[in-house]
Amino acid sequence: MSKPSIPQGMRDFSSETVRKRNYIFSKIKEVFEIYGFQPLETPAMENLETLMGKYGEEGDRLIFKILNNGLNDPKNQEKAKDGFEKLLEGKSSKAITERALKYDLTIPFARYVAMNHGQLTFPYKRYQIQQVWRADRPQKGRYREFTQCDADVVGSNALINEVELAYVYHDVFTRLGLKEYCLKINNRKILASLAIECGDIDLLTNITIAIDKLDKIGIDKVKLELEQKGLNPSQINVIERYLNIIGSNDDQLSQIETLLGSNEQAQEGIKELKYILTHLNQINIEIDFTLARGLDYYTGSIFEVKAPASVQMGSIGGGGRYDNLTGLFGVPNIPGVGVSFGVDRIYDVMEEMQLFPQDLQISTKALFFNMGEKESEYAYKIMQELRKDGIACELYHELSKLDKQFKYAEKKNITYAVIIGSKEIEQNCAILKNLSSGNQENIPFNQLAEKIK
């Protein structure tokens, strides 16, 4: 038998890691709940047609598809062969695969809303914390299975939702102690107007992909890429003037008004930005007109959260407004806006910046030493009393040298050692030793719980 292994980009999480991850989840959940979001879970797999075509061409390629069962059944073999031919041609085939692992939480959520819009109370505010899967090559901060934490509001056009979600970001990162994060905002309408200003709305995708890279590759390479995409010098000139907008939020707003203010869409986008920013004067938020975000379905505000520059992680969260997501599933006129947290990346950032609290790893509070068969029977009864009081404790599993029992306690980060030997039984008390300070004292059995708590 070959050595056991797990698939590429998948991970086991040790106890220590799970505790740290749970710490992040609990903070995020707390904030979601106090802003009035309700939990939702959807299945790991969706019908393939629910997912295909929603994330662009690249996205389709990265969806994990699940092979149908029963392909070897003689009844299905003709179909399966035809289907396989189709696959080889690069088309998809229901005969071979009709289910897939979910790629994000937003599309399954839209599917859920489309299926249940009759029952839901709008605006519907839901949060969802689940795994998603992408068949991407793993690298730093990128895994094939990772967890997203989303909060969305659907059924409301009000910009107050954007304001609320920005506060959600702020509150979560504040609670996690991740102070130097950077929340950026832009509006797709402004990007769209830039494309119109260049003479063709269809240029939007190419333009956004190129300018999104500005801080990574610099202005010259962005211009080169635009040139390669077939833009002419006067178009590139417009974009360059757009990219040269810098300064405080107010400065940037007045500059964009000068450049694109005559465009109706731009006016709308600018108005929205202004509204959101004036309601967010308590927190740090930066306009970034180069912010584009990949997903095609965004139509209004877009958000992105960058990790502190010192850790080189890039995006740890993102979101935005979409006008008609459920329209993809035949239910029109349900606009929405949402944000997402990349927990796995937040974990990596917090690990690197050492932001996890020390006391997360304390599991067992007290270890009862095993001093022999009779003694441990006695100790067991006392231990069960402590457990009734909610104190996590355990009895060392066999009679061993004290040295060994101490080492076990030390490794498991256990706070107290409780030693009950024949002497102690006679005196109706136990030795309670604090393993971090090294102090020990005799404690009557009936006071043990109180001392340990």
Added chain:
RNA sequence: GUGGUUGUAGCUCAGUUGGUUAGAGCACCAGAUUGUGAUUCUGGGGGUCGUGGGUUCGAGCCCCAUCAUCCACCCCA
């Protein structure tokens, strides 16, 4: 999907131009120590050198393939 990096004991890593029986530190186990975490000393167990082929009298080392890893691109959280 494209390009590169790495893979030797539980962990971190040495290992010469291809040449006897593959090493170290840490960890683990036993003892010195029959009720208090240390230190020290003595002894011990552990490896199909990622996997599968090939070249060679001979491969941890060279070649091919494959899997995993990390990194960059694409894209993205």
